[in-house]
Amino acid sequence: MRAWILHVDLDQFIAAVEVRRRPELRGLPVVVGGSGDPTARRQVVATASYEARAFGVHSGMPLRMAARKCPDAVFLPSDPAAYEEASAEVMQTLREFPVVVEVWGWDEAFLGAKTDDPEALAHAIRTAVLERTGLSCSVGVGENKQQAKLATGFAKPAGVARLTHDTWWEIMGDRPTEALWGVGPRMAHRLAELGLHTVRQLASADSDVLSREFGPRMGPWYGLLGRGIGDTHVTDVPWVPKSRSHETTYPEDVADPAEIAERVAGLARAVTREVVDQGRTVVRVAVKVRFSSFFTQTRISKLPEPTREPEAVAAAALRVLGRFELGRPVRLLGVRVELDDVTAARDGGE
DNA sequence: TCTGGGGTCCTAGGACCC
DNA sequence: TCTGGGGTCCTAGGACCC
Numbered sequence: 001m002r003a004w005i006l007h008v009d010l011d012q013f014i015a016a017v018e019v020r021r022r023p024e025l026r027g028l029p030v031v032v033g034g035s036g037d038p039t040a041r042r043q044v045v046a047t048a049s050y051e052a053r054a055f056g057v058h059s060g061m062p063l064r065m066a067a068r069k070c071p072d073a074v075f076l077p078s079d080p081a082a083y084e085e086a087s088a089e090v091m092q093t094l095r096e097f098p099v100v101v102e103v104w105g106w107d108e109a110f111l112g113a114k115t116d117d118p119e120a121l122a123h124a125i126r127t128a129v130l131e132r133t134g135l136s137c138s139v140g141v142g143e144n145k146q147q148a149k150l151a152t153g154f155a156k157p158a159g160v161a162r163l164t165h166d167t168w169w170e171i172m173g174d175r176p177t178e179a180l181w182g183v184g185p186r187m188a189h190r191l192a193e194l195g196l197h198t199v200r201q202l203a204s205a206d207s208d209v210l211s212r213e214f215g216p217r218m219g220p221w222y223g224l225l226g227r228g229i230g231d232t233h234v235t236d237v238p239w240v241p242k243s244r245s246h247e248t249t250y251p252e253d254v255a256d257p258a259e260i261a262e263r264v265a266g267l268a269r270a271v272t273r274e275v276v277d278q279g280r281t282v283v284r285v286a287v288k289v290r291f292s293s294f295f296t297q298t299r300i301s302k303l304p305e306p307t308r309e310p311e312a313v314a315a316a317a318l319r320v321l322g323r324f325e326l327g328r329p330v331r332l333l334g335v336r337v338e339l340d341d342v343t344a345a346r347d348g349g350e
Numbered sequence: 351t352c353t354g355g356g357g358t359c360c361t362a363g364g365a366c367c368c
Numbered sequence: 369t370c371t372g373g374g375g376t377c378c379t380a381g382g383a384c385c386c
Contacts (some may be wrong), residue, residue: 001368007380033354034354039380041351041352042352042353042354043354044353044355045354046354046356059386060354061351061352062351062352062353062354063351064351064352065351065352066351067351068351104385104386105357105385105386106386107386162375165382177361181384182383182384182385183384184383184384184385185383185384186382186384187383187384211366214360214361215360215361215362216361216385217358217359217360217361218359218361220361242357242358242359243354243356243357243358244356244357245355245356245357247354247355248354248355249353249354249355269386284378290378294352294353297380297381298379299379299380300378300379300380301378301379302377302378302379331353332354334355336357337354
């Protein structure tokens with residue numbers, strides 16, 4: 001039996017959960033995002049159903065634009081608790097197979113499996129998830145996480161696909177570098193400036209050139225990505241977050257410094273309470289400000305000592321805020337707290 | 351139609367110490 | 369008096385992902 005990695009990805013997860021509890025929405029264009037008000041400013045689409053996508057609606061698009069493109073769509077508010085619960089059902093179903101399940105967010109998981117027929121396993125998983133939860137997923141099969149993840153893209157929707165070293169060049173060789181998992185538009189552009197347009201060209205690029213251009217870690221890593229190499233380790237040990245943040249874009253700009261300070265302190269208290277409830281301790285606090293011009297800055301500071309006191313974190317956040325050149329209207333304020341490391345969390349949290 | 355929220359990781363550069 | 373490196377810590381910003 002051989003080791004395989006499977007990547008399971010729910011199809012249109014958020015929209016599918018909404019349709020599951022409101023069957024009358026099936027087949028209709030559904031757009032989920034923000035407060036669900038298509039006339040609201042500064043809100044964007046979280047997910048659009050396939051029917052809504054046919055009108056050109058996609059995630060990240062302003063809700064008001066979605067409303068123009070597809071006025072008859074059903075607009076719904078985002079309901080994180082419902083997605084959390086549906087996700088847990090899916091993950092539980094996956095754990096009933098003889099596989100190691102590594103959860104990657106609400107709607108994704110990597111599975112480590114030993115089998116001679118990974119496609120049969122993938123189809124069995126698809127069937128079980130659909131029967132048990134009513135949700136459709138796609139499954140990619142690979143020899144590492146990158147291959148499995150990319151295979152899922154070829155499997156969508158509601159299918160199974162395999163991508164291995166044997167088929168890597170045939171399937172990926174002539175695709176643009178941006179098709180790789182970890183190469184975004186910016187990096188694709190920089191690679192193109194070096195004459196590296198396709199996966200094959202990136203794979204055969206000189207490692208020294210990549211290192212010089214992109215740094216000692218990232219450079220060689222891009223070369224490996226191009227050759228279809230990726231992480232082969234799958235673990236079911238739960239992920240321990242390293243930070244937690246809250247940020248808010250206000251429907252109207254905020255200009256009053258006292259109000260800005262009050263909101264930053266409030267965000268700091270809220271985020272601190274949440275991590276303390278999970279037994280964690282705050283070691284650094286960062287403040288993010290986005291001005292009405294969309295110019296965005298972050299300032300961060302290490303605390304004098306680690307703390308679990310919301311007021312101490314709020315006071316530190318206000319000191320950090322004092323390092324900004326305010327006096328201009330802002331559209332977004334955010335606070336992020338960085339947390340103690342895993343061992344410290346274990347010592348303090350149990 | 352102006353551009354969300356929540357994360358992770360990497361790099362560069364300055365400060366400081368030896 | 370001038371010049372040298374290495375190592376570590378810290379912060380700001382960029383890029384990517386869902």
